[in-house]
Amino acid sequence: MDMNFAIRPEIKELLVRVSDMVRNEIMPLEVEYHAEIPKGNRWQFTARQAAILEGLKATARERGLWNFWLTDSARGVGLSTVEYAYFAEEMGRTPMGAEVFNCNAPDTGNMEVFERYGTATMRQNWLEPLLNGDIRSAYLMTEPDVASSDATNIAMSCVRDGDEYVLNGEKWWATGAGDPRCAVYIVMVRTGDEDQPKHQRHSMVVVPATAPGIEKLRPMQVYGADDAPHGHMHIRFVDVRVPAENLLLGEGRGFEIAQGRLGPGRIHHCMRAIGQAEVALELMCRRSVEREAFGRKIAQLGANFDIIANARMKIEQARLLCLKAAWMMDRGDARAAAPWISQIKVVAPQVALEVIDQAIQMFGAQGISQDVPLAAMWTHVRTLRLADGPDAVHRRQVARAELRKYTQQKL
Amino acid sequence: MDMNFAIRPEIKELLVRVSDMVRNEIMPLEVEYHAEIPKGNRWQFTARQAAILEGLKATARERGLWNFWLTDSARGVGLSTVEYAYFAEEMGRTPMGAEVFNCNAPDTGNMEVFERYGTATMRQNWLEPLLNGDIRSAYLMTEPDVASSDATNIAMSCVRDGDEYVLNGEKWWATGAGDPRCAVYIVMVRTGDEDQPKHQRHSMVVVPATAPGIEKLRPMQVYGADDAPHGHMHIRFVDVRVPAENLLLGEGRGFEIAQGRLGPGRIHHCMRAIGQAEVALELMCRRSVEREAFGRKIAQLGANFDIIANARMKIEQARLLCLKAAWMMDRGDARAAAPWISQIKVVAPQVALEVIDQAIQMFGAQGISQDVPLAAMWTHVRTLRLADGPDAVHRRQVARAELRKYTQQKL
Amino acid sequence: MDMNFAIRPEIKELLVRVSDMVRNEIMPLEVEYHAEIPKGNRWQFTARQAAILEGLKATARERGLWNFWLTDSARGVGLSTVEYAYFAEEMGRTPMGAEVFNCNAPDTGNMEVFERYGTATMRQNWLEPLLNGDIRSAYLMTEPDVASSDATNIAMSCVRDGDEYVLNGEKWWATGAGDPRCAVYIVMVRTGDEDQPKHQRHSMVVVPATAPGIEKLRPMQVYGADDAPHGHMHIRFVDVRVPAENLLLGEGRGFEIAQGRLGPGRIHHCMRAIGQAEVALELMCRRSVEREAFGRKIAQLGANFDIIANARMKIEQARLLCLKAAWMMDRGDARAAAPWISQIKVVAPQVALEVIDQAIQMFGAQGISQDVPLAAMWTHVRTLRLADGPDAVHRRQVARAELRKYTQQKL
Amino acid sequence: MDMNFAIRPEIKELLVRVSDMVRNEIMPLEVEYHAEIPKGNRWQFTARQAAILEGLKATARERGLWNFWLTDSARGVGLSTVEYAYFAEEMGRTPMGAEVFNCNAPDTGNMEVFERYGTATMRQNWLEPLLNGDIRSAYLMTEPDVASSDATNIAMSCVRDGDEYVLNGEKWWATGAGDPRCAVYIVMVRTGDEDQPKHQRHSMVVVPATAPGIEKLRPMQVYGADDAPHGHMHIRFVDVRVPAENLLLGEGRGFEIAQGRLGPGRIHHCMRAIGQAEVALELMCRRSVEREAFGRKIAQLGANFDIIANARMKIEQARLLCLKAAWMMDRGDARAAAPWISQIKVVAPQVALEVIDQAIQMFGAQGISQDVPLAAMWTHVRTLRLADGPDAVHRRQVARAELRKYTQQKL
Known part of the structure; x- marks a missing residue:
């Protein structure tokens, strides 16, 4: 009943700048960036790829659109988790997004670990170059x-x-x-x-x-x-x-570190997935009003109204749930926030996968090809149902949190 | 990005009082109230039924827990739609809830119509007694x-x-x-x-x-x-x-009146459905930690963890969507809010029906009987998928709102 | 690979007669039969109700359309389980169907028990009048x-x-x-x-x-x-x-009797549910080509083509699965047939419920009323998800049968 | 009611030989065959790949396990469509299966076209080498x-x-x-x-x-x-x-040829998809009884019993539906069979995708990798929801066939 998902006006201004850069400067370079897969040794960047990526990074950094993930540090912009969530969604619209603003996994989580638990040497050797986007x-x-x-x-x-x-x-x-x-x-x-x-x-x-x-x-x-x-x-x-x-930190404290690391990371992943779902819905809608079959716009055929409506309803709900999880996180009780993180970890990828899959179906064979980003989006989001714990484990957490309201018994 | 679902502290205090009265004074009388179905002429209240209902109403009114639905009127508490939504959920936990606080449909909508468009005679003859809960x-x-x-x-x-x-x-x-x-x-x-x-x-x-x-x-x-x-x-x-x-208002203006009437009413219906879904989830959880089969608590059997987790995730999302629709409503642009109302009109009943049905299944044959409120809840919520426009019509509205972002064409 | 769901020509002729009587003689009397609920003591038959029901029974019996369930007895027609399944579907189209042909549960199962395990006295006192439809x-x-x-x-x-x-x-x-x-x-x-x-x-x-x-x-x-x-x-x-x-049979042998009793009974229930699903689909289709909204036939609106297609596809599959279970039953190895019975016990009611629910939605508020048989069909079929073992128990049986192919371990 | 899915004894013997060869000779070479992707020019066969494939083909041909798809020709084994369906399922268990027995798409369809409509030259130039598996x-x-x-x-x-x-x-x-x-x-x-x-x-x-x-x-x-x-x-x-x-055949007769070509082809695709679903279910079950987490076999965790049971139930139903479509095909009325083909075209890939996806989830990250065949199976089957008409088009066909029972009107 205290839930507030609003962001501060100055942060909103910043978000608009990120959003604009994503849509107008990064996304238009996506196809070129991905098309150029090096033959032979594939594990290197071609000159053109490097130029695109590093150029965008330099631009972002110059504009102060950099390291947003430092949610509560003096070094960052000082975003709350709720505020950051909106940025994650925007950056998630394109595969390059997070990296351009130096907000990409797993670096963000690793940087947090270095900052909290690292030695001076580690900070110098790894944290600084990571903060700079050099390594x-x-x-x-x-x-x-x-x-x-x-x-x-x-x-x-x-x-x-x-x-x-x-x-x-x-x-x-x-x-x-x-x-x-x-x-x-x-x-x-x-x-x-x-x-x-x-x-x-x-x-x-x-x-x-x-x-x-x-x-x-x-x-x-x-x-x-x-x-x-x-x-x-x-x-x-x-x-x-x-x-x-x-x-780090001492023998036997691995899970302690992991727990702190995973909460925000999962929210970022999920909001990026929401960003992808929005892109998929937009592609689906544009396709459905442009293409015709059987004498009508695709939008008017079969269950397409329902498919579009369901996509909108599911995305909205998933986003709101992510914002709530972020808001729980901001309240400072990690234990209380945990089942909310588990909830979004299940919900957001599922919704994104479903919407992307529907968009693919609306595009026909082109949908699964390299000509539209949908197939790559799908396989990427599909990994999120496994990474950082499969759905089943998170559902179990949610259920146990629910049942603890009614029994002391460990189930 | 301005979304704020918080309620004012004084309103929260009021809400707690409603919530307490629902749980501690109304719900315990539910079984007795419903058991006594008059034989012969069924379209009357038995003395005991009347005593229960009117007694609760009198108590609520004395305590100032009355006519909350008057969201923006000087006569009411002056709740925002968001604030009222929380009340609707609480009142929705029991079939008597809304009436006890004089917030029941279709009276609330009708009172609004009388207030806005009624003549002095109508206000005296119908609005006043309705506001008093007399007719x-x-x-x-x-x-x-x-x-x-x-x-x-x-x-x-x-x-x-x-x-x-x-x-x-x-x-x-x-x-x-x-x-x-x-x-x-x-x-x-x-x-x-x-x-x-x-x-x-x-x-x-x-x-x-x-x-x-x-x-x-x-x-x-x-x-x-x-x-x-x-x-x-x-x-x-x-x-x-x-x-x-x-x-009212003049010939040909029926839809104009209907539109104003339906928006908040749908939010109330949906939040009451959320209240019922919460009751169903609570019943399901209690049952699953109390009853045993095959040597284990029911909670530990089969897919029950997943069922409980899914119920929690769906309820949370549906509630947040309702709150967002209410918040859109509060911003004063009814046209912009309309697709959000349509969204919850589809989502909330479906979620409630699913959770109630799962709870019924967890109770076995008792679930469909008069011994638990689940079956009655189910049939009641089922009507919401038809009342005020069937799902299909609302999905269509949502889809058309979405497609309008990309085409001028009327689809 | 030996699967054969064909029925003998003489049986097919019999089935056509049953089917005709169901559609042309029984279903037209349904509304009248159910409308007349006695006031006061509801646990009796009015003269008109008795006349309708007993009249139809007499007609059926005269025509030799009687006691089909006696699948493998010299006293019956000698239908195989597969053959009987088709009859059950036809009889299931109307709530009176099974009783008119003296094939109603739980009498059929009870008669089998009397026949197999009953004493001479029991046969005389209970089996004979049951076979005659007298008690x-x-x-x-x-x-x-x-x-x-x-x-x-x-x-x-x-x-x-x-x-x-x-x-x-x-x-x-x-x-x-x-x-x-x-x-x-x-x-x-x-x-x-x-x-x-x-x-x-x-x-x-x-x-x-x-x-x-x-x-x-x-x-x-x-x-x-x-x-x-x-x-x-x-x-x-x-x-x-x-x-x-x-x-019966001796102390401690209750489950032995129950097992023999439940297999065919479940097939009958499931095929009757298929019959109801067919009726619902027919009602849905008729409604959708007769009624108009927004200037088009309902069939042409929204996702209705998909809803109709999905209903057809699910019904077909469920029926074929029931026939396969019946065919497994006919092979004489009850243990091998058991997981198949469990499969249909889960599938058939779910499909029927879904199709009936969709039909209700297509009818609007009329769908849940006494004016069409859909609501009564829904609540009846809903009980099948609980009777003779809830879905969860049957899914467990199916899963364990599957896993036994790969492990000796008891799971 | 005449439905018969049995196959002749001599055909069953043949099927067993195919099944054995698939499981014991082809599947064990799968990993090696696929691992060796040529660097540089990827559009050629390495010597080892060619050796594996051509070796298996030679073996199959020697054994007379060749060109089964010639369902009704004097040149083939003379399988009915129903009989062939069982073969397609077995061959579908491995990506190499169909080609080893010279039953792979699109060659089978093309060969049929050459046979029915081709000139003598075409038969000599293309049909013969295709029948021999040379081109x-x-x-x-x-x-x-x-x-x-x-x-x-x-x-x-x-x-x-x-x-x-x-x-x-x-x-x-x-x-x-x-x-x-x-x-x-x-x-x-x-x-x-x-x-x-x-x-x-x-x-x-x-x-x-x-x-x-x-x-x-x-x-x-x-x-x-x-x-x-x-x-x-x-x-x-x-x-x-x-x-x-x-x-071929004359100007304007393209669709006439296409129709004859697509019916059996779709059945083959669908039955191969069933074969893949069976492989996925087998992998899922084996994994779930071998691997442990949280102190129990994976099979015993969460909703896995339900997942396995649902997979079995869906596969069975989809297979039966394919067999029914094949049986309709064998009856010789292509027009009557068409909606059945559409039904399986929707159902079989969806079921296979769902089961494969569940198997992937059970395997964790390994499931999406090159170490198990699941990911490749998934992407392959995913194309079937688009090839030869997307789901939406087939659902439309099914719905229209259904509605034609009740109206003359063209919808």
């Missing part, structure tokens, strides 16, 4: 051999050896680790044994991408695409050594 | 012989004859017209012919329930129940005469 | 105080006392027990204790409806309707005594 | 500039010039045209003008892939994958000349 980073969590939906299964070995830790094991779906600019990883490892409580057996370690013993086995494909030059890498660690101080 | 009223719109989803089909004849109008035709689904306290009808009639624009052919007429020529043909049943002593009547008008001044 | 019977399974979805919870006490058994406890949802012609009950009781295997603790007992100690507490309502004069009774047993021979 | 072919229908869902929009120009026809225009989604073995195209063109009836303006022309003036513009991507070395080509025709006899 990129990856977050290594998921492993091929265990069900990572239950993160307590994570098994990568990390053993203390004098002043160092030695890491062994495999990680996959290291998003962005294929990017030639990716310089550092934050890695979830297992440091504790069965004697310790389930959520105190794991730690987070900072590992330079160039550390000896790291082998990039292959890019993981997403519905057949390798997402070069960015990509999701399958990586093997063989006796990778890092200084002991690279273990 | 009730009905709104006669739908007709058996035409598709009322397209309200321009309405055909009841209304012909000027000197100082009078003469009405002939049939109306049905006159909700509340079976109530022995129902004293007056507002009736949509056709006064114009084909020469006039489609939306200027109809008028609204005030008709006393006792006017000669009115015959109550039968109660319409809702899934087999007659909803006595309230009920939905099928009524025939044969040469029913009213003074010419009983035609 | 009716009820099947008392569900209890108010336990989750009957897990039938091993059933708790009605049945204690041997010399040559008699003494029954104590409550049953509810005794369908048909309100019918004044209902003369006998088959009752599931608990005879064993914790020492015995879970499925050998229960027995079935034959109890005359007139036995001292039986009290009909009240009719259970289905969405507000009492289904008089047939009805679902809540019944209390206080020291009800029956001869020991009334316990 | 491949493509079918060019869809165009980039028109809504091909309404095939009367097809616009490629084809003008008579002496003894030749001259073709100009663009086609896309020419499936298989990227295959280096693809030697011939069947092309839908427009030969008539507005004066002629809508369905008599088009013709089919046979065009050698090497004809001067043909330019392969690019491969169309399907969700980011180019499906090399097979692929879907975007092709431009500039003054492509063919002998006049290459126009």
